[in-house]
Amino acid sequence: MSNSPDPTRRSNASRQAILDAAAELIAEVGFRRLTIEAIAVRAGVGKQTIYRWWPSKGAVVFDALLALQHDADGLRIPESGDLGVDLRLLLRETAAGLVDPHLEEPYRAVLTEIQHDPVLVEELRERLLGPLLSATRDWIRRAQDRCQINAATDPAVVVDVLYGPLFYRWLLRTGPLDEDYLQALTAAVLPVITASSGPNPLRASVEGSPPVVAGIED
Amino acid sequence: MSNSPDPTRRSNASRQAILDAAAELIAEVGFRRLTIEAIAVRAGVGKQTIYRWWPSKGAVVFDALLALQHDADGLRIPESGDLGVDLRLLLRETAAGLVDPHLEEPYRAVLTEIQHDPVLVEELRERLLGPLLSATRDWIRRAQDRCQINAATDPAVVVDVLYGPLFYRWLLRTGPLDEDYLQALTAAVLPVITASSGPNPLRASVEGSPPVVAGIED
DNA sequence: AGGTCAAGACGGGCCGTCTCGTCTCGCCTA
DNA sequence: TAGGCGAGACGAGACGGCCCGTCTTGACCT
Structure with a gap:
């Protein structure tokens, strides 16, 4: 029933790895061919960890963009x-x-x-x-x-x-x-x-x- | 080796049905959830007929837009x-x-x-x-x-x-x-x-x- | 003990290609 | 002029493949 995860227990290393992987991959293949699975593999992260903290692929890229700029x-x-x-x-x-x-x-x-x-x-x-x-x-x-x-x-x-x-x-x-x-x-x-x-x-x-x-x- | 189809033999009825179906469906479900398959079914048309004449979903919608305006x-x-x-x-x-x-x-x-x-x-x-x-x-x-x-x-x-x-x-x-x-x-x-x-x-x-x-x- | 984690299995949806049999043409021959 | 023929578009849908978003497992870390 716990619908929302606990932010205090969030792994910062995983978060950063995901944003880095997203930034790399979007530069390599563009947004259209960017997949959640590829981000997870590149980041060495389970897919669930992405789905747990972001509602959509666009949201991940948005956070990656904010980090970049x-x-x-x-x-x-x-x-x-x-x-x-x-x-x-x-x-x-x-x-x-x-x-x-x-x-x-x-x-x-x-x-x-x-x-x-x-x-x-x-x-x-x-x-x-x-x-x-x-x-x-x-x-x-x-x-x-x-x-x-x-x-x-x-x-x-x-x-x-x-x-x-x-x-x-x-x-x-x-x-x-x-x-x-x-x-x-x-x-x-x-x-x-x-x-x-x-x-x-x-x-x-x-x-x-x-x-x-x-x-x-x- | 004949890569490009013959435009003179194109079915105008099918073309119009596809554009109409695309216009209807995009209004109903939006572009994200619009699928080629749904357009084909709605238009009473084979999927191949769409792929034969348009290179992408965006191109179909573009033609539908031109027809509308x-x-x-x-x-x-x-x-x-x-x-x-x-x-x-x-x-x-x-x-x-x-x-x-x-x-x-x-x-x-x-x-x-x-x-x-x-x-x-x-x-x-x-x-x-x-x-x-x-x-x-x-x-x-x-x-x-x-x-x-x-x-x-x-x-x-x-x-x-x-x-x-x-x-x-x-x-x-x-x-x-x-x-x-x-x-x-x-x-x-x-x-x-x-x-x-x-x-x-x-x-x-x-x-x-x-x-x-x-x-x-x- | 409870929650996040990496890893990946799973069913489902849609992709783009293909195969099939039908239909409509233009062309060739009798 | 009529009839046969081949090319190619057509409707329908099967097919493998990719990726989706969820779910399961067991390790790890408070």
Whole structure:
């Protein structure tokens, strides 16, 4: 009847071996041909140990992805004060993650899986997207306070305008995310978000006015 | 050694039955649980007839999607001359397709599959994305000719800025594509597009900022 | 003693291929 | 013009194989 296992007795060695094996295998054969059985064998682990702690193959890969990118860095948003410079750095850093040889496949796998797996959606929302997006929104709000971004625009919408084009091109595979593109994109997006001409309204004047379209809550 | 079947002898009735069955089943059980066998049974068709004409489950769904949306409409881009009105209509029509009960699942399935299936990428590029994007680029060029969109920006980049935020929100499931959002997005994006309105003090401070083309502003 | 562990057996579902007999064509000959 | 012939697509479904997710066993570790 004990439906949920006891986390305090969990073998950390097995957990790490599973994540490592998953990361290796997805790089070797891709997500489609990745199997739980292969992960278990590679990790020297019983299948049950995987099924005990993860609800799906996608969840394993998601944890493997988190471990990988946590090794790499930890989400820092540049803030020099020069919006053009900061924006270019932000987009470049984001794009770098999307095309990183170790990260690209897991990223695609996770974004693929959330299209059909509501549980994973919530996982992604809380542990990856949430922190990232709320940090980005804070960054945007500070730029709005400096009157560098139109204060009348909902930060959540600005986020979409910033990241959207990048992910669109990457997911639909309509073109490369090279330096030229990032340059052109920065130049195109900058005026969109830049505070429009004339005096900018103080943030106080719009505080709480734009009903934020329900999204990820921070 | 005859590797490829003869298209002239293909049964159109079977083809249509397969596409219909695929469309029905994906709506009933989703793409993950959709099987070739089930499609064959529902369509009253031998499995071999499916494998003979389609290379993968994703390809079947892609054709079913094309049939569905061809029934619905045929990509018309509004062009009243008023950029704000046209833009809002374009975004609204695009969003309508993404949330249409009959189309959403197939759309997600196809965009999911292209992450792992190079053959389907090419198929999508040629038969869905290609026509759509080239039509959009033409629309953008005409607006640039009317000095309504900054002529210095690559139309392909403008496409990304227009469609990107929409797809980003839809694929990452960070919020609904409701009327409020489309309104806010249009308001945020329009300024780019519009070749710069009056003087913007910030723009001078940004190195490499886009050359401003004097435009017609409302 | 109770719970996790590695190892692997187990039934089941779907894969992609194949085999079978039928049906529809286009072609050849009388 | 009629009739026979071969090629190939067709419906149906058998087949081996892979992987699924569960279950069993005995060792190990608190």
